[in-house]
Amino acid sequence: MPRSISVLGSFFPDWLFCAIAGLVLALIVRGLLVRFGQERAFGPPAMVQPTLMLLFSLLVWLVFF
Template sequence: MNDQRCERIHEHRALRHPEPPPRMRGRCARALSCLVAAALAGCSASPSISVLGAFFPDWMFCVLGALATTLVVRAVLGRLKYERALGPPVIAYPALLLLISLLIWLLIFNS
């Protein structure tokens, strides 16, 4: 009786969680290995700039440049009374900062 109960439990589990076919497992393994290889390829060199002998990461310069540019854009929009057209400032200015910092990185540091 105990064996029959165990068999029913295993059958029930097999119906709820069927194992993927072997072909699908191979695809998942290949996709995962491609993602790992792509992630490790990005670690080949650290992007940094030497300033008076100290090395600073590129993203720091991108964020500082984007911050200055975003403050200028905010001042210009405020002066022209277009600041409300941007939407909620809590969302608009961080998005603008991110956009400008990524553009600076793409235009200057992406070689």
């Protein structure tokens, strides 16, 4: 059964919050990798960024839901 989270009276599906959290966490990791000069150490960014977003989205979903 899908869950909804109330935000200021409007209901949003929980997967939406997981996707947003995954995006934010992936961008933070990308910023850290760029800052330390390790951006290309994990492979092409076009493959790494979506994979990181998916990883973080699923981890948020497992931890909080």
